[in-house]
Amino acid sequence: xxxxxxxxxxxxxxxxxxxxxxxxxxxxxxxxxxxxxxxxxxxxxxxxxxxxxxxxxxxxxxxxxxxxxxxxxxxxxxxxxxxxxxxxxxxxxxxxxxxxxxxxxxxxxxxxxxxxxxxxxxxxxxxxxxxxxxxxxxxxxxxxxxxxxxxxxxxxxxxxxxxxxxxxxxxxxxxxxxxxxxxxxxxxxxxxxxxxxxxxxxxxxxxxxxxxxxxxxxxxxxxxxxxxxxxxxxxxxxxxxxxxxxxxxxxxxxxxxxxxxxxxxxxxxxxxxxxxxxxxxxxxxxxxxxxxxxxxxxxxxxxxxxxxxxxxxxxxxxxxxxxxxxxxxxxxxxxxxxxxxxxxxxxxxxxxxxxxxxxxxxxxxxxxxxxxxxxxxxxxxxxxxxxxxxxxxxxxxxxxxxxxxxxxxxxxxxxxxxxxxxxxxxxxxxxxxxxxxxxxxxxxxxxxxxxxxxxxxxxxxxxxxxx
Amino acid sequence: xxxxxxxxxxxxxxxxxxxxxxxxxxxxxxxxxxxxxxxxxxxxxxxxxxxxxxxxxxxxxxxxxxxxxxxxxxxxxxxxxxxxxxxxxxxxxxxxxxxxxxxxxxxxxxxxxxxxxxxxxxxxxxxxxxxxxxxxxxxxxxxxxxxxxxxxxxxxxxxxxxxxxxxxxxxxxxxxxxxxxxxxxxxxxxxxxxxxxxxxxxxxxxxxxxxxxxxxxxxxxxxxxxxxxxxxxxxxxxxxxxxxxxxxxxxxxxxxxxxxxxxxxxxxxxxxxxxxxxxxxxxxxxxxxxxxxxxxxxxxxxxxxxxxxxxxxxxxxxxxxxxxxxxxxxxxxxxxxxxxxxxxxxxxxxxxxxxxxxxxxxxxxxxxxxxxxxxxxxxxxxxxxxxxxxxxxxxxxxxxxxxxxxxxxxxxxxxxxxxxxxxxxxxxxxxxxxxxxxxxxxxxxxxxxxxxxxxxxxxxxxxxxxx
Numbered sequence: 001x002x003x004x005x006x007x008x009x010x011x012x013x014x015x016x017x018x019x020x021x022x023x024x025x026x027x028x029x030x031x032x033x034x035x036x037x038x039x040x041x042x043x044x045x046x047x048x049x050x051x052x053x054x055x056x057x058x059x060x061x062x063x064x065x066x067x068x069x070x071x072x073x074x075x076x077x078x079x080x081x082x083x084x085x086x087x088x089x090x091x092x093x094x095x096x097x098x099x100x101x102x103x104x105x106x107x108x109x110x111x112x113x114x115x116x117x118x119x120x121x122x123x124x125x126x127x128x129x130x131x132x133x134x135x136x137x138x139x140x141x142x143x144x145x146x147x148x149x150x151x152x153x154x155x156x157x158x159x160x161x162x163x164x165x166x167x168x169x170x171x172x173x174x175x176x177x178x179x180x181x182x183x184x185x186x187x188x189x190x191x192x193x194x195x196x197x198x199x200x201x202x203x204x205x206x207x208x209x210x211x212x213x214x215x216x217x218x219x220x221x222x223x224x225x226x227x228x229x230x231x232x233x234x235x236x237x238x239x240x241x242x243x244x245x246x247x248x249x250x251x252x253x254x255x256x257x258x259x260x261x262x263x264x265x266x267x268x269x270x271x272x273x274x275x276x277x278x279x280x281x282x283x284x285x286x287x288x289x290x291x292x293x294x295x296x297x298x299x300x301x302x303x304x305x306x307x308x309x310x311x312x313x314x315x316x317x318x319x320x321x322x323x324x325x326x327x328x329x330x331x332x333x334x335x336x337x338x339x340x341x342x343x344x345x346x347x348x349x350x351x352x353x354x355x356x357x358x359x360x361x362x363x364x365x366x367x368x369x370x371x372x373x374x375x376x377x378x379x380x381x382x383x384x385x386x387x388x389x390x391x392x393x394x395x396x397x398x399x400x401x402x403x404x405x406x407x408x409x410x411x412x413x414x415x416x417x418x419x420x421x422x423x424x425x426x427x428x429x430x431x432x433x434x435x436x437x438x439x440x441x442x443x444x445x446x447x448x449x450x451x452x453x454x455x456x457x458x459x460x461x462x463x464x465x466x467x
Numbered sequence: 468x469x470x471x472x473x474x475x476x477x478x479x480x481x482x483x484x485x486x487x488x489x490x491x492x493x494x495x496x497x498x499x500x501x502x503x504x505x506x507x508x509x510x511x512x513x514x515x516x517x518x519x520x521x522x523x524x525x526x527x528x529x530x531x532x533x534x535x536x537x538x539x540x541x542x543x544x545x546x547x548x549x550x551x552x553x554x555x556x557x558x559x560x561x562x563x564x565x566x567x568x569x570x571x572x573x574x575x576x577x578x579x580x581x582x583x584x585x586x587x588x589x590x591x592x593x594x595x596x597x598x599x600x601x602x603x604x605x606x607x608x609x610x611x612x613x614x615x616x617x618x619x620x621x622x623x624x625x626x627x628x629x630x631x632x633x634x635x636x637x638x639x640x641x642x643x644x645x646x647x648x649x650x651x652x653x654x655x656x657x658x659x660x661x662x663x664x665x666x667x668x669x670x671x672x673x674x675x676x677x678x679x680x681x682x683x684x685x686x687x688x689x690x691x692x693x694x695x696x697x698x699x700x701x702x703x704x705x706x707x708x709x710x711x712x713x714x715x716x717x718x719x720x721x722x723x724x725x726x727x728x729x730x731x732x733x734x735x736x737x738x739x740x741x742x743x744x745x746x747x748x749x750x751x752x753x754x755x756x757x758x759x760x761x762x763x764x765x766x767x768x769x770x771x772x773x774x775x776x777x778x779x780x781x782x783x784x785x786x787x788x789x790x791x792x793x794x795x796x797x798x799x800x801x802x803x804x805x806x807x808x809x810x811x812x813x814x815x816x817x818x819x820x821x822x823x824x825x826x827x828x829x830x831x832x833x834x835x836x837x838x839x840x841x842x843x844x845x846x847x848x849x850x851x852x853x854x855x856x857x858x859x860x861x862x863x864x865x866x867x868x869x870x871x872x873x874x875x876x877x878x879x880x881x882x883x884x885x886x887x888x889x890x891x892x893x894x895x896x897x898x899x900x901x902x903x904x905x906x907x908x909x910x911x912x913x914x915x916x917x918x919x920x921x922x923x924x925x926x927x928x929x930x931x932x933x934x
Contacts, residue, residue: 125817332763361617364912
């Protein structure tokens with residue numbers, strides 16, 4: 001049986017389409033030694049066990065554990081409340097939106113079948129308060145996800161929920177309502193798991209938050225809403241057979257990274273737009289934005305030079321953003337690479353009826369389906385951009401399924417890791433968020449941080465600079 | 468009584484905070500003649516009736532009509548379905564999210580009081596199909612919004628709804644379920660209004676889609692869900708008294724435009740991040756992204772030179788994106804201006820209880836509210852960015868209300884218009900989307916467009932550029 005492979009088409013990045021605004025095969029050839037070094041380094045990192053995310057597709061044991069727990073809890077609860085932020089939330093949100101009904105939480109129980117899903121990924125006061133108007137906490141399972149076990153935003157909401165659970169279900173029933181996903185041994189949350197006998201899952205030590213969607217971080221909540229997690233992993237495994245090919249011309253992750261790298265270094269294109277033509281795939285851009293921004297936005301190179309590298313991810317949605325961003329993409333600065341995601345076959349569709357026969361401005365649409373129109377608009381936008389010499393590429397999904405999304409997620413992760421090698425930066429740390437964390441602690445007067453307050457004094461505030 | 472005025476604080480854009488990475492007062496002084504010309508031109512445009520959006524706060528007659536209709540229909544329907552795209556959708560989505568409950572559609576009827584709101588702003592096949600799983604069309608009011616009366620995406624969905632309505636409520640009841648918002652005289656939709664006696668509203672001719680949220684485009688659906696549209700307009704009117712001041716040092720819209728202009732021209736900062744610290748304000752960034760991208764992304768200057776101007780809007784959300792984008796903002800290229808939106812007083816809040824007393828990594832949060840934490844995080848992020856010499860500014864809303872949002876919307880609209888003058892481009896057209904529209908028609912074989920197909924041939928597709 002032929003498998004549904006996703007495809008990357010980069011004709012519209014190249015010279016034969018864009019002339020002097022495009023990339024030539026010579027540009028790629030000129031980078032051979034850099035490419036070979038990047039391939040070698042990445043391979044070495046994998047062999048050294050540093051790229052934990054590349055082991056996830058093969059972790060069948062964890063997968064079985066997840067399915068065991070999720071199969072029990074999913075029928076017992078009306079709501080699943082995920083507490084997590086950044087990498088602990090974005091993958092779950094993206095895949096849930098991609099794979100489930102577009103109005104999932106509004107569906108009646110008999111159509112929905114599995115619990116309503118709420119992912120709380122902010123310390124928003126109105127959300128923290130409002131959530132209790134729409135969920136009965138006695139019928140809610142809470143999945144607390146933080147790798148470090150001490151992420152402020154996640155802990156903040158957990159403290160509130162904890163209190164309410166104890167009041168409403170009692171302290172001895174607490175553990176029926178809580179599943180914790182955190183580090184295997186470190187952090188306060190693991191201690192609490194051990195002390196209370198909570199059900200828990202592990203975020204592998206060598207898997208960073210933004211690469212963790214195919215670990216229990218994403219897989220447990222997704223399994224609870226009947227996403228086929230076996231197929232997700234099979235998709236990732238299938239993609240693994242392509243992204244380990246050493247020839248960049250056969251490796252979609254390497255080639256895609258390389259094209260973005262050249263677009264930046266040769267043309268100064270520092271903005272990466274991801275523009276799926278499908279509402280279901282909208283939040284994949286959000287997940288990708290974190291992956292790309294946190295991995296590649298770095299001050300120092302691996303050899304300690306100040307480089308201030310980074311491509312800025314921009315989220316767009318077709319066809320909607322044709323009426324918003326596309327004017328800029330067609331006519332603004334030549335500072336972007338636009339990646340379309342296109343779906344060949346949609347699960348559901350609606351055909352436009354043959355009404356308004358007298359009105360040509362309406363009737364030309366008759367007989368086309370929504371999917372037809374959407375894909376024609378994608379094609380039209382791609383063509384217009386290419387005619388305007390704007391670099392763009394298209395990832396095609398044969399359909400939206402666990403198998404194709406597993407491929408997509410995994411390909412983009414490997415692409416990001418490879419980008420790190422090309423830029424000669426560490427794609428796996430995030431030193432640039434530390435200062436903000438410390439400033440938060442200092443401003444809150446947390447023990448041991450008060451004396452840091454002086455480091456965060458910005459000096460005098462000029463009154464006429466406030467209007 | 469002191470009115471709740473929103474404030475723009477741009478200390479962190481300036482030299483005293485950022486040194487050579489900041490803007491000096493001399494930079495502003497040096498632009499005096501450009502500024503004076505921009506002010507003069509904008510004033511002239513307003514006097515010539517070209518800036519229709521500046522009249523909207525004073526259109527009390529239309530406002531009364533909207534309230535009359537909305538007060539009747541809002542009790543009669545379970546759902547309000549808005550069909551529109553771009554400027555016909557984004558403002559409504561943003562203000563609804565800002566001013567209503569964070570889980571509005573999930574609220575039980577007695578708490579919600581007004582109809583569920585669905586804004587369909589894409590031709591997505593799964594949404595078009597899935598919407599009928601969650602609404603009963605017999606209990607639904609449909610507001611079709613397109614200024615031209617022929618926007619493909621909006622018409623596409625309208626054709627489907629039309630057919631279903633006729634089947635389910637009958638042709639003679641059709642007009643009870645449809646309200647149309649379109650041009651006063653032009654376009655196919657106006658013809659249909661006239662022929663069928665539908666209730667309708669007018670998009671003023673001199674108000675472009677992206678400037679139309681305070682026209683019936685936004686006000687009618689918002690009034691149907693009990694947003695106080697009088698207060699929205701009062702907020703805009705109040706802001707009008709500031710954004711018409713000729714002294715840029717007293718005019719928040721002019722000053723903000725000017726700072727972005729200098730950031731671009733002096734420092735090459737072509738990316739504008741809007742980062743509200745509030746889930747409710749999340750979609751204001753989306754609305755703003757359209758306003759900014761379509762208005763300022765232009766190939767030609769007013770005197771016909773090729774300039775390829777444009778600032779790329781990026782949407783972020785605090786504190787969530789501290790775990791996603793902020794690494795890049797702190798360490799990546801110096802190519803951004805970050806605008807925070809901060810809320811002083813939230814309507815609802817939750818305080819973190821004094822639990823986990825033994826666990827310092829949790830207990831330092833106790834006693835703070837979610838709003839405290841959120842605002843401290845905003846401050847910490849702002850401080851970290853400023854310490855890293857990253858240009859940022861903060862818009863403070865005393866609270867989230869119709870009055871403050873009316874101010875914000877109007878200020879940003881005037882800022883955009885003033886930007887157009889500084890860049891010497893036309894902020895009110897969108898020629899760069901025409902080619903895509905024509906390509907769509909050609910690919911669909913629409914009458915009169917078939918022969919255009921040859922213009923959109925990209926030439927041969929190279930097979931090895933597809934992996």
